[in-house]
Amino acid sequence: MSLVILKIGGSVITKKDSVSRPRKDEIDRISKEIASYVTENEVTDKLVLVHGAGSFGHPQAMRYNLNEKFDTKGVYEIHKSVKELNSIVVDSLNDAGVNALPVHPLSSLLLENGNIVDSSPEKFNLMLERGAVPVFHGDVVMDRIKGAAILSGDRITPYLSVMLGASRIGAGSNVDGVIDDTGSVIKKISPPGFVDMKKHISGSSSTDVTGGMLGKVSEFVELSRVGVSSRIFNASKKGMVTKFLYGEDVGTLIADK
């Protein structure tokens, strides 16, 4: 039995330049790609999904700057918004035939200075054993030091990959991979090369409070240091999620060696 973890970018499933605008057609298309993979592979493979917050989280997090001051209303408003997107995604997956269940980080994880320090793998493993697909999302989460902090889907994904022992990990965004200074997709990034490449990677062209592409690559480079590789690819292009799920070499590989 192998485990696949896929993060779907908020840039793909929402209109990231607006506020709280889903891309329903894209969500439904991706749900169908996932559904046909799950139907064909339910005996051999398990799947965990994580999605980004896009326009349901980044603008709201900017508005209630929790880094400056803890604010229960801010926590409530940010969580309410990302939960709304999560419901749209989970409903779409179920409509397509995937046994998807929502998992809200606010009520299932704990942070210390932005890093996940506590969770209980048992409940997630039980979901997987029973044939369900847990669907996590970028969220606001209680933090021992900060009170509350924004936790990106890009940080949840590597954490779950190690905790649950995933064999294939990918993040689908709205670009073909990590792009170099000439505009080409970088085939592979490993920790030593990342030091130089960093200057060509920036945040996001839209509002993104968790570092955009540079934040994402940094998280996955850290993951590669413990021997776990991952891919960043374009989930906005039809068929790419399917290709990733079936193990094709899509986008940029981030690996230790």
Ligand SMILES: Nc1ncnc2c1ncn2[C@@H]1O[C@H](COP(=O)(O)OP(=O)(O)OP(=O)(O)O)[C@@H](O)[C@H]1O
């Ligand atoms: N070198 C680079 N290669 C590729 N994308 C880059 C690069 N530098 C900056 N970017 C930007 O990063 C964006 C993708 O990151 P972003 O965080 O916005 O997407 P996401 O992770 O899909 O969304 P979310 O954070 O809502 O889940 C691209 O749309 C692009 O504008």
Ligand SMILES: [Mg+2]
């Ligand atoms: Mg992002």
